[in-house]
Amino acid sequence: MTTAKRDTYTPETLLTVAVRVFNERGYDGTSMEHLSKAAGISKSSIYHHVAGKEELLRRAVSRALDGLFGILGESGATRGRAIGRVEYVTRRTVEVLIAELPYVTLLLRVRGNTKTERWALERRREFDQRVGDLLKAAVADGDLRSDVDIRLATRLLFGMVNSLVEWYRPLPDGGAERDQLADTVVRLAFDGMKAG
Amino acid sequence: MTTAKRDTYTPETLLTVAVRVFNERGYDGTSMEHLSKAAGISKSSIYHHVAGKEELLRRAVSRALDGLFGILGESGATRGRAIGRVEYVTRRTVEVLIAELPYVTLLLRVRGNTKTERWALERRREFDQRVGDLLKAAVADGDLRSDVDIRLATRLLFGMVNSLVEWYRPLPDGGAERDQLADTVVRLAFDGMKAG
Numbered sequence: 363m364t365t366a367k368r369d370t371y372t373p374e375t376l377l378t379v380a381v382r383v384f385n386e387r388g389y390d391g392t393s394m395e396h397l398s399k400a401a402g403i404s405k406s407s408i409y410h411h412v413a414g415k416e417e418l419l420r421r422a423v424s425r426a427l428d429g430l431f432g433i434l435g436e437s438g439a440t441r442g443r444a445i446g447r448v449e450y451v452t453r454r455t456v457e458v459l460i461a462e463l464p465y466v467t468l469l470l471r472v473r474g475n476t477k478t479e480r481w482a483l484e485r486r487r488e489f490d491q492r493v494g495d496l497l498k499a500a501v502a503d504g505d506l507r508s509d510v511d512i513r514l515a516t517r518l519l520f521g522m523v524n525s526l527v528e529w530y531r532p533l534p535d536g537g538a539e540r541d542q543l544a545d546t547v548v549r550l551a552f553d554g555m556k557a558g
Numbered sequence: 559m560t561t562a563k564r565d566t567y568t569p570e571t572l573l574t575v576a577v578r579v580f581n582e583r584g585y586d587g588t589s590m591e592h593l594s595k596a597a598g599i600s601k602s603s604i605y606h607h608v609a610g611k612e613e614l615l616r617r618a619v620s621r622a623l624d625g626l627f628g629i630l631g632e633s634g635a636t637r638g639r640a641i642g643r644v645e646y647v648t649r650r651t652v653e654v655l656i657a658e659l660p661y662v663t664l665l666l667r668v669r670g671n672t673k674t675e676r677w678a679l680e681r682r683r684e685f686d687q688r689v690g691d692l693l694k695a696a697v698a699d700g701d702l703r704s705d706v707d708i709r710l711a712t713r714l715l716f717g718m719v720n721s722l723v724e725w726y727r728p729l730p731d732g733g734a735e736r737d738q739l740a741d742t743v744v745r746l747a748f749d750g751m752k753a754g
Contacts, residue, residue, distance in 0.1 A: 391587060445752075497751075507753045510742050518746055521721020522714050529713055546706050550714055554750030555693075556641075557703045 369407040376411050380418040381464045389419055416478050423482040426465040429458040430489050444499035449548055451493055456544040459526050467527040490516055519551055565603040572607050576614040577660045585615055612674050619678040622661040625654040626685050640695035645744055647689055652740040655722050663723040686712055715747055
């Protein structure tokens with residue numbers, strides 16, 4: 363295309379554009395043509411950077427998954443009483459969601475039609491499972507209520523946390539708002555909405 | 559089409575098929591051709607029942623909205639202390655979500671590209687606002703914590719409740735499971751996950 367911008371993309375900056383388009387149109391609904399138009403470069407220029415749209419998806423969801431799994435290796439998640447670790451992981455999950463919003467949004471919308479999507483779903487389930495195990499340990503310690511099914515509680519906790527990608531839009535004030543949001547999620551999830 | 563089934567649909571049964579297809583392909587991604595194939599009747603037979611796909615969407619989301627707004631008129635939602643009314647509305651919202659699962663799923667996925675979608679979003683916001691007002695009243699009574707922003711709490715509550723459409727799949731045992739689920743959501747939302 364003669365009207366195309368000169369290709370000044372790196373695989374990294376191209377990813378930013380691709381993730382935006384995937385989130386707007388859905389991964390299934392996005393063609394290489396859509397990506398080419400959004401990036402303002404030819405399809406062959408895109409192929410210069412990546413093998414195709416599935417590679418862009420894999421890079422994008424990997425970034426979200428690396429952020430989430432990274433949490434589980436942090437000392438707040440590995441040391442101390444299970445209840446403290448669960449609260450830490452919940453707080454950090456909110457922070458990663460906000461920091462990597464478009465990437466986590468894409469991860470949470472993945473449906474499972476391609477190999478990469480199924481792999482992403484599998485990794486998500488693994489993360490949920492790891493957090494579920496922490497919840498189980500906290501119940502065993504007597505710190506979390508035992509009258510609720512753990513799998514159900516894990517799903518509802520993630521339902522609350524993951525809903526952020528649907529309505530959270532960053533404000534210019536940034537940091538303070540982010541901390542407050544993470545605090546609120548942890549407080550509501552663990553102590554509930556009732557007055558103490 | 560000579561291979562098409564004889565049209566034995568009513569607007570009601572056609573709606574069931576349309577909602578399934580909308581939820582699978584997304585409303586934007588569904589054409590009259592897709593609906594015709596899924597229903598096994600010609601497009602002109604579909605036009606015999608409804609003016610087009612937007613009418614099907616309107617009927618479908620109306621069914622979900624009628625279910626939700628119906629809750630607000632029930633005596634459990636209009637009489638007694640605000641905290642009791644909030645808990646009642648939360649429990650009944652879970653029940654309506656389960657009873658009208660495909661319809662509420664569609665409602666929650668609506669994006670706002672057409673007049674009907676924008677109307678549906680507006681009505682959803684209205685419902686959330688009504689529940690938010692109840693939460694506010696319960697805070698004023700001193701029954702719900704006042705250290706959390708009400709709009710944020712409302713969003714997180716609905717985030718938890720609405721996540722059901724993503725993972726809940728009805729089991730044959732039906733009723734008991736439904737009651738248990740509604741109980742669990744109310745308990746976690748209001749009392750939190752911590753042991754009492």
